[in-house]
Amino acid sequence: MDFTVIAHAVEVDDGIKRLSMRFIKKYAAPERQRLSAELCEEIAKELGKLGLITLPQRLPTSENALVFVIKKDSALGQTVAVATALAALDRLGQNPLPWLFENYPEVRTQLTP
Numbered sequence: 555m556d557f558t559v560i561a562h563a564v565e566v567d568d569g570i571k572r573l574s575m576r577f578i579k580k581y582a583a584p585e586r587q588r589l590s591a592e593l594c595e596e597i598a599k600e601l602g603k604l605g606l607i608t609l610p611q612r613l614p615t616s617e618n619a620l621v622f623v624i625k626k627d628s629a630l631g632q633t634v635a636v637a638t639a640l641a642a643l644d645r646l647g648q649n650p651l652p653w654l655f656e657n658y659p660e661v662r663t664q665l666t667p
Contacts, residue, residue, distance in 0.1 A: 555581065555582045555583070555596075555597070555600050556581055557581055557582070557600060557601060557604055557606075558604075559581055560573065560578065560581060560601070560604075560606070560623060561604045561605075561606060563623075564606060564623050564624070564625055565625065568628075569624060569625035569628035569629075569630060569631065570622055570623070570624050570625070570628070570630055571622070571623050572620055572621070572622050572623075573620065573621060573622075573623055574617065574618065574619070574620055574621075575589060575594075575613065575614055575615075575616060575617045575618070575619045575620075575621065576617040576618070578597060578613075578621070578623075579617060582596075582597045582600070588615070588617070589613075589614075589615040589616070589617060590615060591615060594612070594613035594614070594615055595612075595613075597613060598611065598612075598613055601623065602626075605625060605626045605627060606623050606624065606625060606626060607623075607624050607626050607631060607634060607635075608621050608622065608623055608624070609621060609622040609624065609634065609664050609665075610663065610664045610665075610666070611638065611664070611665060611666065612666060634665070637661060637665055638665045640654060641655075641661070641662055641665040641666060644662070645666075
């Protein structure tokens, strides 16, 4: 897997890039016919090693789906990390801001790993 093209694209676009899963698959596993849940999990881990995160965090297996790839140490990446921590606390029933996901219902689905 060679994600240097994706990492450079994110860097050029100020820390965020919207990409199709087809484009990501092209660099992850061009020989594969389709994306599997296991491959998508492996892709997310490899992107993480490059200092990148994705939204949604659980990558879709549809090649037509679009995802955001975000630089972890950017302001937006740090915001996503904080929101992810809140989502994890919410799943445990310990969310210090219980109204948060009521006001932003789509957030929970985007942040679930």
